[in-house]
Amino acid sequence: xxxxxxxxxxxxxSTGYHGNSWLAPDAAWDRFLSFDHYVExxxxxxxxxxxxxxxxxxxxxxxxxxxRPLHSLDPIVLFTALAARVPDxxxxxxxxxSYNSPYNLxxxxxxxxxxxxxxxxxxxxxxxxxxxxxxxxxxxLPGRAERYRRAxxxxxxxxxxxRSWDHDAVDTPSALGDPLWSGDSVRPIDxxxxxxxxxGPLNVPLGPQGHPLIAQAGASxxxxxxxxxxxxxxxxxxxxxxxxxxFGSQVRERAAAHDRxxxxxxxxxxxVPIVADSTDEAxxxxxxxxxxxxxxxxxxxFADRHxxxxxxxxxxVPELFHSDENQRGPIGFTRSLHDLVSTEPLTLRRLARRxxxxxxxxxxxxxxxxxxxxxxxxxxxxxxxxxxxxTLPHDLRTFVEKVVxxxxxxxxxxxxxxxxxxxxxxxxxxxxxxxxxx
Numbered sequence: 001x002x003x004x005x006x007x008x009x010x011x012x013x014s015t016g017y018h019g020n021s022w023l024a025p026d027a028a029w030d031r032f033l034s035f036d037h038y039v040e041x042x043x044x045x046x047x048x049x050x051x052x053x054x055x056x057x058x059x060x061x062x063x064x065x066x067x068r069p070l071h072s073l074d075p076i077v078l079f080t081a082l083a084a085r086v087p088d089x090x091x092x093x094x095x096x097x098s099y100n101s102p103y104n105l106x107x108x109x110x111x112x113x114x115x116x117x118x119x120x121x122x123x124x125x126x127x128x129x130x131x132x133x134x135x136x137x138x139x140x141l142p143g144r145a146e147r148y149r150r151a152x153x154x155x156x157x158x159x160x161x162x163r164s165w166d167h168d169a170v171d172t173p174s175a176l177g178d179p180l181w182s183g184d185s186v187r188p189i190d191x192x193x194x195x196x197x198x199x200g201p202l203n204v205p206l207g208p209q210g211h212p213l214i215a216q217a218g219a220s221x222x223x224x225x226x227x228x229x230x231x232x233x234x235x236x237x238x239x240x241x242x243x244x245x246x247f248g249s250q251v252r253e254r255a256a257a258h259d260r261x262x263x264x265x266x267x268x269x270x271x272v273p274i275v276a277d278s279t280d281e282a283x284x285x286x287x288x289x290x291x292x293x294x295x296x297x298x299x300x301x302f303a304d305r306h307x308x309x310x311x312x313x314x315x316x317v318p319e320l321f322h323s324d325e326n327q328r329g330p331i332g333f334t335r336s337l338h339d340l341v342s343t344e345p346l347t348l349r350r351l352a353r354r355x356x357x358x359x360x361x362x363x364x365x366x367x368x369x370x371x372x373x374x375x376x377x378x379x380x381x382x383x384x385x386x387x388x389x390x391t392l393p394h395d396l397r398t399f400v401e402k403v404v405x406x407x408x409x410x411x412x413x414x415x416x417x418x419x420x421x422x423x424x425x426x427x428x429x430x431x432x433x434x435x436x437x438x
Contacts (some may be wrong), residue, residue, distance in 0.1 A: 005414035006377045007384030007426065009052045009092060009268055012041045016391035017272060017357060018289050020424035024391045031392075032069050040079060041393050042086040048400035051425055052090030052121055054235075054386055055079065059099065060131040076108055083116035090119045090370075090422035092215055092233075098127040098147055099136045103198055104163040109212050110204040118421030121233060122158075123215040124226070126151045126311030148222035153193045155214065155230045160189040162211035163432055164201030181205070210423035210431040219247075219335055228254020231265060232428055234338075235386050238269035239360050243339035244381045264428055270359030271385040273369050275398050282363040286353070289390050295349070300374035302352040306337070312349045318342040333358035359388060366402035373403075374410060399410050 014032040015021040022029045037071070045053050055078065058071040079091040093112070095105055112119040125134070126147040131140040142150070169185035170436035171178070189200035216231035219222065227234050228251050237352075238244040246356065252262035275290070276282035292298040303310045308320055321338035336358070341351065355361055362372040376382050389395035407413040419425040 008050045008056050010045050010050050011388045012053045013056055014070050015068045015157040017388035018390040021391040022068035032072055040087050041396055044396050044400050046086055046089045048404045052092050054092035057094040060135055080112050088417035092121040092123050092164050094123040094125055095126045096125050096152040102154050102157040102196055106158040106202055107204055113207040113212050115365055120212040121215050122212050124155055150195045152226055153195050157191050157196050157198050161200050161202040165205045170205050199201050209423035224250055225254050227251050229258045233266045233268055236269045237333050237358050238338040239336045239355055241381055242343040264425055266383040268384045268386045270388050272356040272359050272361045272388045273399055273404055274363035275369050276368055279364045286363055299349050299352045302418055313347045315345050316341045316348055316351050370403050370406035
């Protein structure tokens with residue numbers, strides 16, 4: 001293995017990344033509620049040497065009732081159960097900083113980290129949907145700036161709680177009546193901020209990897225700053241190589257500005273693979289997954305979805321993609337499209353084949369897909385990818401059986417799990433010894 005490795009996470013939401021994935025003919029439509037389904041996909045990911053499985057979350061019923069149910073089972077509950085059934089692999093647990101309390105979440109994640117043997121990654125999200133706000137009280141959804149101020153304070157408090165214990169705080173008692181922990185190694189945090197007042201300390205000691213890793217996905221200026229301050233792993237919508245390199249530089253510059261080692265930040269953007277025996281077959285499957293009978297119908301739907309004029313062979317100009325810091329939806333998807341067409345002259349027809357569901361689409365034969373993955377990694381543009389299989393378990397099985405062997409043949413993906421924690425697997429330092437809580 002080379003000193004630098006390709007990291008791979010995989011999204012395991014519901015029946016797959018694609019909205020029509022519940023219609024897959026080789027699997028039950030309601031498998032999103034089946035624990036055995038998630039055991040199967042987690043074991044497939046383990047077979048493929050994936051570093052972690054990823055579950056996004058959205059604590060509200062989705063409005064689109066003809067698409068696969070995307071967020072149903074609670075990530076902490078599901079992944080704690082999976083940790084007992086599937087060894088080695090990590091678990092990227094999404095939990096909102098907008099609708100949780102720092103102490104409870106710090107305790108639950110730390111508990112899961114102990115139970116799993118140090119395999120937990122917390123994906124911090126700032127909820128942007130008013131439907132979520134309505135499930136947690138009568139107050140309206142706060143604006144983006146307030147949500148990110150709360151997120152920054154929330155993450156800081158959680159980290160202070162995790163670090164309220166030293167590594168050597170728990171003692172081995174030598175006699176009846178001896179203390180179980182050293183008083184000066186377990187400290188209240190006495191936090192008093194804009195949103196939270198928390199005394200601490202946490203009632204769960206440090207776990208096998210110190211404390212869980214932190215992942216983050218915001219692409220707004222505030223999101224990039226939050227990632228630079230706190231994130232170990234960064235999930236993003238990156239469609240073009242130039243934009244991906246610029247994004248990584250921005251995040252690492254923010255990390256350095258916050259007195260962190262920028263080389264300890266791992267960039268793992270989303271990637272949607274469609275793998276087939278031929279390129280033409282992959283193109284046809286892309287159309288079929290989107291519910292279209294031909295390419296022209298696919299391109300027209302893409303134009304309608306993004307509010308673009310329908311000119312299949314006309315060059316798409318970047319001015320058509322305008323992001324606003326106050327927009328309701330994720331800024332990252334809009335910016336990624338803008339950045340892609342700013343650096344590459346793409347027709348609408350070609351652009352529709354470069355993105356699926358907001359993330360980079362790669363399609364073709366196993367060799368073509370593997371090469372597109374390796375290209376960015378070899379050029380040190382990214383540290384790896386978060387694979388989003390269109391359907392589960394079918395597309396994950398295809399990727400593991402046909403693409404992973406090619407990545408392993410290039411020495412990019414490990415064949416086993418020599419490290420006992422995800423922190424060690426991602427090559428990240430001890431969080432307590434290497435940095436202060438803020």
